[in-house]
Amino acid sequence: MSIIRARNINKIYLRGAEAIAAVNGIDIEIEAGEFVSFTGASGSGKTTLIHLLGCLENPSGGTLAIGDATVFEAGKAMPESKLNLVRRVHFGYIFQKFYLIPTLTVAENIRVPFAFHRNTGANSNVSEIASMLGIEKRLNHLPKEISGGEMQRVAIARALINNPKVLLADEPTGNLDSKRSDEIADILSQLNREKRITVILVTHNLNLAKRAGRILELRDGRILQS
Amino acid sequence: MPNITTIAYKNLRRKKVRSILTLFGIALSTWVLISLLGFNQGYEKSLNDDIDNLGFQVLLTAKGCPYEAATLMMQGGAGLRYLPDSVLVDLKAHPEVVGLTPMLMQAVFDPLVGEHGGIAAYTGVDPLTFPSMKTYLDFSQGKWFTDPFALEAVIGYEVAELEQREVGDMLLIPEHEVELKVVGILNRSGTQDDGTIFVPYKALQNVFGVQGLLTSIGIKVHKDADVSAFEEKLYELPDVQVVSMAQVKNTISNLVGTARIMIMSIALIAILIAMIGVMNTILMSVLERYQEIGIMKSMGAGSSQIFRLIWTETVIICLVGGILGALLAIGLAAFTEAMIRFILPYSPKGSLILIDFSLVIHSLGIIVGIGLLSGIYPAFRASRIKPIEAIRISEGEL
Numbered sequence: 001m002s003i004i005r006a007r008n009i010n011k012i013y014l015r016g017a018e019a020i021a022a023v024n025g026i027d028i029e030i031e032a033g034e035f036v037s038f039t040g041a042s043g044s045g046k047t048t049l050i051h052l053l054g055c056l057e058n059p060s061g062g063t064l065a066i067g068d069a070t071v072f073e074a075g076k077a078m079p080e081s082k083l084n085l086v087r088r089v090h091f092g093y094i095f096q097k098f099y100l101i102p103t104l105t106v107a108e109n110i111r112v113p114f115a116f117h118r119n120t121g122a123n124s125n126v127s128e129i130a131s132m133l134g135i136e137k138r139l140n141h142l143p144k145e146i147s148g149g150e151m152q153r154v155a156i157a158r159a160l161i162n163n164p165k166v167l168l169a170d171e172p173t174g175n176l177d178s179k180r181s182d183e184i185a186d187i188l189s190q191l192n193r194e195k196r197i198t199v200i201l202v203t204h205n206l207n208l209a210k211r212a213g214r215i216l217e218l219r220d221g222r223i224l225q226s
Numbered sequence: 227m228p229n230i231t232t233i234a235y236k237n238l239r240r241k242k243v244r245s246i247l248t249l250f251g252i253a254l255s256t257w258v259l260i261s262l263l264g265f266n267q268g269y270e271k272s273l274n275d276d277i278d279n280l281g282f283q284v285l286l287t288a289k290g291c292p293y294e295a296a297t298l299m300m301q302g303g304a305g306l307r308y309l310p311d312s313v314l315v316d317l318k319a320h321p322e323v324v325g326l327t328p329m330l331m332q333a334v335f336d337p338l339v340g341e342h343g344g345i346a347a348y349t350g351v352d353p354l355t356f357p358s359m360k361t362y363l364d365f366s367q368g369k370w371f372t373d374p375f376a377l378e379a380v381i382g383y384e385v386a387e388l389e390q391r392e393v394g395d396m397l398l399i400p401e402h403e404v405e406l407k408v409v410g411i412l413n414r415s416g417t418q419d420d421g422t423i424f425v426p427y428k429a430l431q432n433v434f435g436v437q438g439l440l441t442s443i444g445i446k447v448h449k450d451a452d453v454s455a456f457e458e459k460l461y462e463l464p465d466v467q468v469v470s471m472a473q474v475k476n477t478i479s480n481l482v483g484t485a486r487i488m489i490m491s492i493a494l495i496a497i498l499i500a501m502i503g504v505m506n507t508i509l510m511s512v513l514e515r516y517q518e519i520g521i522m523k524s525m526g527a528g529s530s531q532i533f534r535l536i537w538t539e540t541v542i543i544c545l546v547g548g549i550l551g552a553l554l555a556i557g558l559a560a561f562t563e564a565m566i567r568f569i570l571p572y573s574p575k576g577s578l579i580l581i582d583f584s585l586v587i588h589s590l591g592i593i594v595g596i597g598l599l600s601g602i603y604p605a606f607r608a609s610r611i612k613p614i615e616a617i618r619i620s621e622g623e624l
Contacts, residue, residue, distance in 0.1 A: 088525070101518060112525065116230075116528065
């Protein structure tokens with residue numbers, strides 16, 4: 001059963017009078033529990049595509065459905081409040097930058113999503129997630145007191161706290177050395193394998209991309225090969 | 227588990243110096259606001275108390291400037307014009323009159339007052355009628371004089387303290403080389419009487435050579451009498467000035483009106499500056515956390531929740547600053563009162579600043595309300611941040 005279905009979606013930006021298609025008529029279906037990675041050169045459209053699939057921005061055209069909800073169709077997007085709910089229920093995001101709140105402890109950073117909604121389906125067991133990610137001894141530390149690799153694990157824990165169906169990771173190892181990158185890749189694989197979380201990964205790193213069950217290469221806003 | 231308040235509070239701790247400076251801005255404006263409102267109610271009360279403690283409702287003086295008459299009434303200044311004491315007989319004929327007390331005020335230059343000399347003032351009163359009108363006066367030593375011609379004096383608390391006088395001491399009236407025997411020392415009353423030297427008025431007439439003359443007559447009016455109509459009747463007497471309580475209050479209120487407007491303007495400016503300070507601090511904080519707020523939205527935070535988060539920050543700053551300001555206002559009330567007394571043309575003897583619980587709560591309400599207004603724009607800006615813009619824009623581009 002597919003969790004994300006995109007039909008002929010595109011994203012066009014205007015640079016002055018010039019229209020640039022960052023994503024250009026992509027059709028894609030991602031099954032629940034799949035691990036998909038997008039690769040490609042800078043400017044190929046992979047980050048824009050993951051933003052569209054994760055409902056962080058609206059397409060310029062095409063159709064996009066997440067689970068049972070059609071979020072974009074015939075040039076019209078779902079209202080922001082409903083999109084917000086779709087993001088909350090379906091997605092967890094991991095970025096190259098960690099975006100941790102420096103004045104909150106690791107445990108508090110992981111629980112930040114709870115401040116905005118007390119979702120009964122949320123995974124309130126921070127200790128369990130922290131143990132799985134190997135940061136259980138860092139829960140009372142501030143972000144400045146932990147390493148970059150640990151910060152990214154905290155960001156992953158924060159993304160997991162709501163029990164998301166899909167984990168969107170945009171260059172999650174971009175700020176890490178190769179050893180830490182491998183550790184993060186192992187975590188993503190483990191989450192996909194053991195928790196059956198759908199993982200969508202954007203990366204330049206081919207070794208990391210190879211962890212996925214499906215690798216899609218993008219060029220000029222189109223999918224070249226699978 | 228962090229909630230919106232915790233996150234807001236910890237965000238404010240991120241830039242401690244900036245938050246503390248903003249907090250002090252709020253505290254100072256709260257101090258000014260509470261002191262001003264406390265002054266408004268304290269001054270009114272003290273003025274009423276002073277007037278009530280006069281013991282009479284109408285003062286009759288020789289015709290002249292009403293301001294001079296008001297000063298005479300409130301501070302015991304020496305009147306330059308005199309009434310003949312035969313007026314007392316005319317006044318007794320009015321049915322509205324319950325009691326009368328004649329007064330004679332005189333002043334001389336005393337080289338022993340202060341460093342370079344000063345004015346020593348004496349108030350001549352009638353031992354038969356004055357004490358019954360000033361029932362709140364009681365003695366720490368001695369008692370009222372009884373002989374209207376005796377060269378005796380009853381001195382107020384402040385005079386006794388300043389000159390270290392005891393009952394039995396002799397007071398010299400300069401220029402006239404006459405000595406008065408201190409027969410009583412009053413307890414502190416909180417009125418102008420604390421600084422007064424009371425002498426039997428007939429004795430004072432003899433000393434100063436103004437036999438048969440008075441400077442004023444205090445009139446106690448029947449409680450059901452129409453005071454306005456009575457005042458009109460008094461003007462039928464030749465060359466008199468009638469000063470009523472209402473006139474005194476109005477005169478003094480006019481005198482301090484300018485000072486009140488000045489203080490209120492300062493408070494308004496202080497509050498406006500504090501408002502701009504809060505808006506600036508919160509807006510800076512929003513712009514610095516542009517990406518962070520965008521990420522919160524990507525985690526499911528709604529626009530209203532982000533609005534509430536930023537608004538909570540302004541409420542925390544204003545509430546903490548407001549409480550600090552209230553403590554400052556209460557703790558420094560004596561200092562503020564001294565400053566206000568310095569700039570006012572006339573100050574009643576009682577406490578000028580009256581700060582009660584209700585005033586503090588109302589002021590905090592005003593400050594928090596102003597904070598909420600200041601926070602609307604930054605909170606609105608934050609609530610409009612789109613997750614994708616925040617993720618795209620690097621901090622250097624803000």
